[in-house]
Structures are given as structure tokens and as C-alpha cells.
């Protein structure tokens with residue numbers, strides 16, 4: 406397991422706008438990360454949509 410990203414192979418950076426996902430530079434596995442990142446991004450967008458609906 407990678408020290409930097411754990412089992413995820415993705416680095417998550419929290420920003421004022423939400424979370425940003427990067428492929429882990431330690432793992433450098435590249436292409437197979439895309440589905441994982443897409444899924445995480447969709448989770449963030451769903452969460453944002455829920456927040457927007459509440460305001």
C-alpha cells in the first residue's frame with residue numbers, strides 16, 4: 406500500500422470549491438485511475454448539488 410495515497414491511488418486536495426483529485430505521483434499508474442477519479446468527481450458533484458439545493 407502506498408504511503409501517500411493508501412489504497413486509493415488518488416490524492417484528494419480540499420479546496421474552497423470542493424475536492425480536487427490527482428493521480429498519485431508515487432504510484433504513477435496513470436490510465437487505470439480514470440474510472441476512480443471520475444467516480445470520485447461524481448460523488449463530489451452530487452454532494453455539491455445537495456448543498457446547492459439546501460441553500
Ligand SMILES: [Zn+2]
Nearest residue numbers: 407410429432
Ligand atoms: Zn500512491
